[in-house]
Amino acid sequence: MLNMGLLPFYFLFLFLSISSGEISNQVGINYGQLGNNLPSPKESVKLIQSLGAKRVKIYDANPHILNALRDTNLQVSIMVPNQLITNISTNQKLADSWVESNVVPFYPKTKIRYLLVGNEVISSSPNETWYNIVPAMRKIKKALKTHRLHKIKVSTSMAMDVLESSFPPSNGTFRSDIAVPIVKPMLQFLNRTKSFYFLDVYTYFPWSTNPKNINLDYALFESQTIKYTDPASNLTYTNLFDQMVDAVVFAMKKLGYLDVRIWIAETGWPNAGDIDQIGANIYNAATYNRNVIKRLTAKPAIGTPARPGWVLPSFIFALYNENQKPGPGTERHFGLLYPNGSYLYGIDLSGETPDSDFEPLPKPDNNEPYKGKIWCVAARGVNASELASALSYACSQGNKTCDPIQPGKKCFKPDSLVWRASYAFSSYWSQLRNTGATCYFNGLATQTTKDPSFGHCKFPSVTL
Ligand SMILES: *[C@@H]1O[C@H](CO)[C@@H](O)[C@H](O)[C@H]1NC(C)=O
Numbered sequence: 001m002l003n004m005g006l007l008p009f010y011f012l013f014l015f016l017s018i019s020s021g022e023i024s025n026q027v028g029i030n031y032g033q034l035g036n037n038l039p040s041p042k043e044s045v046k047l048i049q050s051l052g053a054k055r056v057k058i059y060d061a062n063p064h065i066l067n068a069l070r071d072t073n074l075q076v077s078i079m080v081p082n083q084l085i086t087n088i089s090t091n092q093k094l095a096d097s098w099v100e101s102n103v104v105p106f107y108p109k110t111k112i113r114y115l116l117v118g119n120e121v122i123s124s125s126p127n128e129t130w131y132n133i134v135p136a137m138r139k140i141k142k143a144l145k146t147h148r149l150h151k152i153k154v155s156t157s158m159a160m161d162v163l164e165s166s167f168p169p170s171n172g173t174f175r176s177d178i179a180v181p182i183v184k185p186m187l188q189f190l191n192r193t194k195s196f197y198f199l200d201v202y203t204y205f206p207w208s209t210n211p212k213n214i215n216l217d218y219a220l221f222e223s224q225t226i227k228y229t230d231p232a233s234n235l236t237y238t239n240l241f242d243q244m245v246d247a248v249v250f251a252m253k254k255l256g257y258l259d260v261r262i263w264i265a266e267t268g269w270p271n272a273g274d275i276d277q278i279g280a281n282i283y284n285a286a287t288y289n290r291n292v293i294k295r296l297t298a299k300p301a302i303g304t305p306a307r308p309g310w311v312l313p314s315f316i317f318a319l320y321n322e323n324q325k326p327g328p329g330t331e332r333h334f335g336l337l338y339p340n341g342s343y344l345y346g347i348d349l350s351g352e353t354p355d356s357d358f359e360p361l362p363k364p365d366n367n368e369p370y371k372g373k374i375w376c377v378a379a380r381g382v383n384a385s386e387l388a389s390a391l392s393y394a395c396s397q398g399n400k401t402c403d404p405i406q407p408g409k410k411c412f413k414p415d416s417l418v419w420r421a422s423y424a425f426s427s428y429w430s431q432l433r434n435t436g437a438t439c440y441f442n443g444l445a446t447q448t449t450k451d452p453s454f455g456h457c458k459f460p461s462v463t464l
């Protein structure tokens, strides 16, 4: 593969038509549902079609959604939830009954084509579920066979953190704790069943944690000039996405699997985030998503430097901004649509609309890191009893977190729950941010650059 350029043209042609023969390069959408304000499944399916998506991936097997997808042309990917994996891995009957109740009633009118056993399971802290993924995949595959559902491929989704090294791409290596016990049998299963490696790949994360050394345009597919040649493979890269995908290609190769196909299970860019997060804005999100769609829908297929011409089928993340996702603000802002169904920016997943047809984008205002102080305060208009619980949780963390708001101390202000909660959140966050704590508290807290200190009471802050 690496010496493709040396092959006579007709070999190249033969190779391309074999590798891309049965799968189309159409782009799909991830339909996440972690919001309390999202449109109904029926309305969502209309929106998915209006976006030009040809495929949709859901994170469960929600029967309302599968019914809403009935008699549409959308190819569907469903998921066995992480919590069921362990039981299914040791119990063929359970696998059979899962398929019977979650696939059979909807198939073939709902075009279920992919069945993922768990979502980023190996990214969670080590636990027995890891070792049960592949046995569960085998049992689910067998259950599908019993029902003659041969068109449905079985896989699981994995993030980039399954690699211990991804740079240069030729150095891509699976983590040593999982390579032999988990990934190798998984690749064997995927190869044998002609399924796909489902990869979640976000250039946003490496760029935003290292914006000094990685060029933003390189992460957005915007650079015309930056070229990186991998010294070991001699392959030349023009964007970060290709580097990341090829790191997985090389890692698979090290385990002896040269041609398990990759499916981009998630990719995208956040349209907003917290004050302490860089580069999450509509301009970058639109730019990334339009560029990645153009690339993934190109005909003939472009592939990556290590796999030129290979089709990369894909799902963009995500349909909606989801207000109930935990973690930093970016997590709740990957949507192409607001929860009311309006577009955040012009986008066409079919790749057919030229950029010039879209409205101009708002200029990005956070492509440089914020410098200054930030406080974490109670959000407006939130539920008082929930705020009180969050306050006592925050006070229970860290050292002396809430001492200054105790009776007799200089920040004591018994009549204001919002004040006390804001103090507690700021104190908690300033102590624990370095260890990954976020200013979120299920939406009860928000970051501010406006100093909430009053009189003699100084609120702790995070200084960037
Ligand atoms: C193990 O990880 C899975 C998948 O993330 C999760 O659903 C499950 O609750 C975890 N089990 C334990 C015992 O932590």
Ligand SMILES: *[C@@H]1O[C@H](CO)[C@@H](O)[C@H](O)[C@H]1NC(C)=O
Pocket: 083, 084, 087
């Ligand atoms: C798994 O099986 C055990 C034993 O039958 C049962 O107690 C448990 O509830 C099951 N777990 C799930 C998530 O269904």
Ligand SMILES: *[C@@H]1O[C@H](CO)[C@@H](O)[C@H](O)[C@H]1NC(C)=O
Pocket: 164, 165, 167, 168, 171, 173
């Ligand atoms: C390749 O990856 C290993 C870890 O797997 C790392 O120690 C090494 O520095 C990497 N090589 C290069 C050239 O970066």
Ligand SMILES: *[C@@H]1O[C@H](CO)[C@@H](O)[C@H](O)[C@H]1NC(C)=O
Pocket: 231, 232, 233, 234
């Ligand atoms: C890389 O390419 C250069 C120029 O095309 C060539 O001289 C060199 O031998 C190649 N190196 C390897 C490791 O293939």
Ligand SMILES: *[C@@H]1O[C@H](CO)[C@@H](O)[C@H](O)[C@H]1NC(C)=O
Pocket: 188, 191, 192, 256, 257, 258
């Ligand atoms: C992958 O599957 C093909 C058949 O489709 C087989 O020829 C090849 O040996 C398999 N690769 C490995 C590493 O098992």
Ligand SMILES: *[C@@H]1O[C@H](CO)[C@@H](O)[C@H](O)[C@H]1NC(C)=O
Pocket: 338, 339, 340, 341, 342
């Ligand atoms: C949808 O929500 C967004 C964000 O809250 C808002 O800007 C937009 O005006 C809303 N659109 C409609 C049609 O209500």
Ligand SMILES: *[C@@H]1O[C@H](CO)[C@@H](O)[C@H](O)[C@H]1NC(C)=O
Pocket: 383, 384, 385, 386
């Ligand atoms: C506030 O939250 C509590 C606990 O979640 C709930 O029982 C209560 O109904 C909520 N109150 C209001 C006014 O929404």
Ligand SMILES: *[C@@H]1O[C@H](CO)[C@@H](O)[C@H](O)[C@H]1NC(C)=O
Pocket: 398, 399, 431, 432
């Ligand atoms: C709390 O104090 C202990 C002992 O001084 C220290 O080891 C620990 O890191 C402190 N924790 C925080 C969150 O500052």
